[in-house]
Amino acid sequence: MxxxxxxxxxFAIIAHVDHGKSTLADRMLQxxxxxxxxxxxxxxxxxxxxxxxRGITIKAQAVRMPYAHREGEYLLNLIDTPGxxxxxxxxxxxxxxxxxxxLLVDAAQGMEAQTIAxxxxxxxxxxxxxxxxxxxDLPAARxxxxxxxxxxxxxxxxxxxxxxxxxxxxxxPEVLDRIVELVPPPAGxxxxxxxxxxxxxxxxxxxxxxxxxxxxDGRLRPKDPIKMMATGFEGEIDELGVTSPEAKPIDxxxxxxxxxxxxxxxxxxxxxxxxxxxxxGKAGAPSPLPGYREPTPMVFSGLYPVDxxxxxxxxxxxxRLRLNDASFTFEPETSVALGFGFRAGFLGLLHxxxxxxxxxxxxxxxxxxxxxxxxYRVVMQDGSERRxxxxxxxxxxxxxxxxxxxxxxxMIYTPADYVGPVMQLCEKRRxxxxxxxxxxxxxxELRYNLPLAEIVFDFFDRLKSSTRGYASLDYEAADSQxxxxxxxxxxxxxxxxxxxxxxxHRDKAYEYGKAMVTKLxxxxxRQMFDVPIQAAIGAKIISRxxxxxxxKDVLAKCYGGDVSRKRKLLEKQKEGxxxxxxxxxxxxxxxxxxxxxxxxx
Ligand code: GTP
Numbered sequence: 001m002x003x004x005x006x007x008x009x010x011f012a013i014i015a016h017v018d019h020g021k022s023t024l025a026d027r028m029l030q031x032x033x034x035x036x037x038x039x040x041x042x043x044x045x046x047x048x049x050x051x052x053x054r055g056i057t058i059k060a061q062a063v064r065m066p067y068a069h070r071e072g073e074y075l076l077n078l079i080d081t082p083g084x085x086x087x088x089x090x091x092x093x094x095x096x097x098x099x100x101x102x103l104l105v106d107a108a109q110g111m112e113a114q115t116i117a118x119x120x121x122x123x124x125x126x127x128x129x130x131x132x133x134x135x136x137d138l139p140a141a142r143x144x145x146x147x148x149x150x151x152x153x154x155x156x157x158x159x160x161x162x163x164x165x166x167x168x169x170x171x172x173p174e175v176l177d178r179i180v181e182l183v184p185p186p187a188g189x190x191x192x193x194x195x196x197x198x199x200x201x202x203x204x205x206x207x208x209x210x211x212x213x214x215x216x217d218g219r220l221r222p223k224d225p226i227k228m229m230a231t232g233f234e235g236e237i238d239e240l241g242v243t244s245p246e247a248k249p250i251d252x253x254x255x256x257x258x259x260x261x262x263x264x265x266x267x268x269x270x271x272x273x274x275x276x277x278x279x280x281g282k283a284g285a286p287s288p289l290p291g292y293r294e295p296t297p298m299v300f301s302g303l304y305p306v307d308x309x310x311x312x313x314x315x316x317x318x319x320r321l322r323l324n325d326a327s328f329t330f331e332p333e334t335s336v337a338l339g340f341g342f343r344a345g346f347l348g349l350l351h352x353x354x355x356x357x358x359x360x361x362x363x364x365x366x367x368x369x370x371x372x373x374x375x376y377r378v379v380m381q382d383g384s385e386r387r388x389x390x391x392x393x394x395x396x397x398x399x400x401x402x403x404x405x406x407x408x409x410x411m412i413y414t415p416a417d418y419v420g421p422v423m424q425l426c427e428k429r430r431x432x433x434x435x436x437x438x439x440x441x442x443x444x445e446l447r448y449n450l451p452l453a454e455i456v457f458d459f460f461d462r463l464k465s466s467t468r469g470y471a472s473l474d475y476e477a478a479d480s481q482x483x484x485x486x487x488x489x490x491x492x493x494x495x496x497x498x499x500x501x502x503x504x505h506r507d508k509a510y511e512y513g514k515a516m517v518t519k520l521x522x523x524x525x526r527q528m529f530d531v532p533i534q535a536a537i538g539a540k541i542i543s544r545x546x547x548x549x550x551x552k553d554v555l556a557k558c559y560g561g562d563v564s565r566k567r568k569l570l571e572k573q574k575e576g577x578x579x580x581x582x583x584x585x586x587x588x589x590x591x592x593x594x595x596x597x598x599x600x601x
Contacts, residue, residue, distance in 0.1 A: 003075040006185045008256040010077045010214065012095055012127075014119055015104040016112040016472075020134040023166035024104060024175075025063070025078060031172050032065040032076070034245050061200045061212040062097075062258045064244040069180045076179060077258040079199065079214075081118070086348030088476060089293060092121050093274045094199045096291060097214035097258065100128040100183030102175065103150070107133040107141035107163070111149050111443070113413035113472035119153065128183050129154055130162070132175055137165040145440075152439045186216075188255025193285035194218030196253075196277040198228075201268045203324040207238075209265035213258070213277055216289060220253045225280030226263060229288040233270040234280055235263040267323035295327030297345025298406065298477065299352055299456050300389040302333065302370035302499060303359070304341030306590070310365050311340050317363040318342060321355060328355055333390060337497045337588075338368055343390055345375075349456060370499050371594050374452045377404040377480060392498035394487045397538060403503075404480040406452040409434065412463065414471035416444050421466035429454035430505065449478055453503070488513050488542070490520065491534040492586050499593055513543040523592040526550035531586055 015021040029035040065076045081094040095101065101122040105111055122129055131150045133143050147158035162178060164171030196213040203209050213220075220226075222240045227233065241249045242259040253259045265271050272295075276288035305314050318330050329345040346352040349372065356369055375389040379402045388394050394403075410431075414422050416438065423446070426433070431448040438444050450459075455475065463471050486509050490500035500520075504512045513535030520533050524547050531547040 003254075003257065005188060005190075005254070005256045007073065008075045008077070008185055009100065009179050009183045010079060010098040010186060010256065010258060011100040011102060011130075011179055011183055012079045012081050012098045012122070013102045013104050014081070014115060014122060015134075016106070016109070016115045019104055019106040019109065019112075019115070020166045021104060024102075024132075024134065024164070024172070027166050027169050027172040028065060028076075028078065028176065029063070029245055030169070031176060032067045034063075034065055061202075061260075062214075062243060064242045064258065067176055067180070069177060071180075074180050075257075076176065079258060086346075086351045088117070088121065089295065090200070090273050091118055092125065093197065093291070095122050095125040095127060096289075097197055097199045098125075098127055099186055100130060100179060102179070103129050103131045103154075104134050105131070105146055105150060106135050107143045107146050108135055108138050110142075110146045111153070111413065113411055113474040116153065116413060116445070117411060117474035117476075123154075130175070130178055130182060131156070132162045132164055134164055134166050136163045137168055137170070149440050149443055152443075186256030188215070189217045190219060190255050192217035193283060194220060194224075194277070194279045195285045195289055196220060197289050198271055198273055198275045198277060200273060201265075201271040201326075203268050207262050209268050209271050209323075210260050210262055211265065211271045211277070212260050215253045215255055215257050215259075217255055217285070218279070219255075220259075220261065220277070221251060222249075226261075226277050227280045227284055228271055228275045229278055229285070230275040230292050231270050231272055233265060235265060238262045238264060267326070269322065269326045272326050295347065296477075297327070297329050298348055298374065298452060299346045299372045300343055300375060301346070301352060301372045302335065302338065302341055302368075302390065303330070303344050303356075304335065304338040304368045304370075304499075306366040306368055308339045313363070314342065314359075314365050314367070317359055317365060318344070320363075321358060325355070327351070335392070335498050337499045338370075338593075341368075345389065346372075349460075368499075368590050368593055371502065372456045373502060374406050374456060376406075376485070376503065378402075379404070388503075391487055391501040391503045394501075394503060397486065402482045403485045405483045405485065406480045407449055407478045408452050408455065408475040409478045410448050410450050410455065410473060410475040412446045412448065412471055412473050414444055414446065414467055416442050418467040418471060419444050419446070422446060422463065422471060425459075425462055425466055426450065429459060450475075451481070451483065451505075452477075486537050488516070489536045490516060491532075491536060491541075492520075492524075492588070493531055494534075496536075497588075509537055510542050513537075517543045517545045520592055521545040521547055523589055525587060525589065527586055 013021050061080050063078045067074050067076050079094050079098050081091045103119055133146055135141055136143055143163050147161045151158050162174055195217045196215045198211055198213050200212040201209050220240055222237050224237045226237055239249055239262045241247050274292040278285040305311050327347050330342040333343045334340055359365055373391055375387055378386050378388050378400055380399055381401045412422055426448045429450055431450040434447040434449055436446050460473055463473055484506045485503050486506050487501055487503050488509050489496045517533045517535050526547055529549045533545045534541050535543040
């Protein structure tokens with residue numbers, strides 16, 4: 001059944017981690033009587049059993065809640081958004097599927113950078129923002145102060161802000177009422193050619209890809225031939241359904257409605273977030289919905305199997321992950337030090353962590369992961385250009401005209417007491433201040449343009465430690481800039497180990513080289529022979545340390561006996577040393593490959 005469009009309200013909840021988004025969603029399910037108290041369990045939507053009937057995974061990306069408002073029945077669609085900065089494009093698409101957003105703020109914690117960043121996305125998408133203070137039952141709650149903080153950002157009067165406890169349910173019906181009253185109904189023409197916005201798609205090994213979409217114009221019905229306008233996928237709708245809160249097939253979705261569909265789509269790469277679904281053939285829409293963007297990886301890292309026999313398994317695992325995640329890229333590469341592996345591209349650091357963890361947990365392939373780096377645009381003296389996403393591939397400096405590095409605009413939200421340390425940290429990381437705003441007397445928003453390479457390491461940890469955990473960070477990609485960069489190589493036993501090469505700013509190269517060799521000296525165990533560790537820029541050695549040999553006393557067994565026997569043993573030992581050196585069997589532990597990550601400032 002389709003609802004009359006004026007009775008539909010599509011909204012998202014914007015909240016920082018742990019500010020109570022899932023708990024509020026649980027209460028909404030109860031208030032709308034979708035789930036009764038008896039079958040209610042905490043974080044209902046998060047913890048839906050993975051394999052229900054027929055082994056189907058339906059993640060609650062969008063929940064449909066009919067709500068009895070005093071003026072009649074309304075259909076509320078709660079659309080879930082990923083919270084993290086790495087996925088801001090996905091967040092922006094999910095918001096484009098809504099007309100309103102509940103800005104949920106923990107009354108004891110106050111605003112956080114991530115919340116503000118997502119709030120700006122909501123404002124950009126033209127959403128009606130409904131601020132709500134949560135956890136007012138906590139003794140530490142400071143609803144007045146936090147309400148002022150919110151009003152400083154979005155205007156309005158502090159006393160108008162709803163105050164709720166998602167835990168006890170206090171104030172939750174008022175939130176639903178306000179959504180009905182303030183969020184505008186969707187606009188859309190049921191007779192126009194069908195266009196639906198994909199805001200999420202997930203891969204299920206039994207059914208292929210499940211696509212979550214919001215119909216903007218026209219209608220979708222089971223068996224309809226469909227086409228994805230950006231990827232060109234064509235197929236037929238197999239199942240059309242809504243989540244309410246379990247998956248339920250439905251025979252039509254009209255304008256403004258939100259639901260899921262399956263259509264024998266092989267991987268999420270064929271149904272990308274932001275793409276437009278239209279009908280196949282002549283009924284297709286002439287132009288897609290605006291705003292589609294190809295995901296671009298920002299952070300790169302080498303992935304190598306510890307055991308080279310695992311290489312084919314690693315390839316399979318990466319192929320399978322890619323079915324699940326269209327924004328993750330990989331291509332084969334070879335390293336002299338590490339053998340065959342892949343260079344993988346991620347949206348950001350969290351994304352990288354998620355993928356590495358999944359490889360480890362789901363596929364059980366022990367991996368060596370190299371330190372993360374960014375991709376550079378290198379303009380050569382002959383005018384040609386190339387993209388370098390592996391530092392070892394940086395061409396000879398004599399042939400390079402300019403190197404451009406990616407930058408980000410970072411927003412840091414911090415208590416006023418820590419402005420000094422935050423500024424110091426940003427300056428050290430080659431940041432340029434864009435603006436500083438005192439939102440209230442105690443809260444400051446700082447904006448910096450920073451090279452992405454400077455934050456992929458440990459920027460966030462440093463920020464946290466210099467502000468006792470109070471500051472929060474968000475960033476978005478900005479223009480690239482020309483920079484004076486050099487490649488620092490690390491040589492073990494006189495041979496450059498490609499996996500250790502990195503591209504750093506010239507002013508920091510010495511400091512970096514020294515820190516790197518010192519760190520490696522700690523990490524590389526003693527071998528049978530001395531291992532010199534050197535850092536070099538081109539042919540110039542800039543720093544050196546030595547891992548002393550573990551001396552094996554080969555003569556210990558020789559009690560007595562003649563000199564020639566001793567000599568023979570010593571010769572043998574020497575040869576052993578030489579052999580090891582020549583085959584380069586320096587044992588390098590896995591941590592060494594990410595040593596750069598733990599180099600302090
Ligand atoms: P993520 O799913 O990790 O993003 O967190 P979330 O924003 O969904 O927060 P969640 O609902 O999991 O709540 C975080 C914690 O806060 C849980 O331990 C909740 O029980 C608690 N919590 C949520 N709302 C309230 C509230 O109104 N009062 C109190 N006292 N605790 C609450």
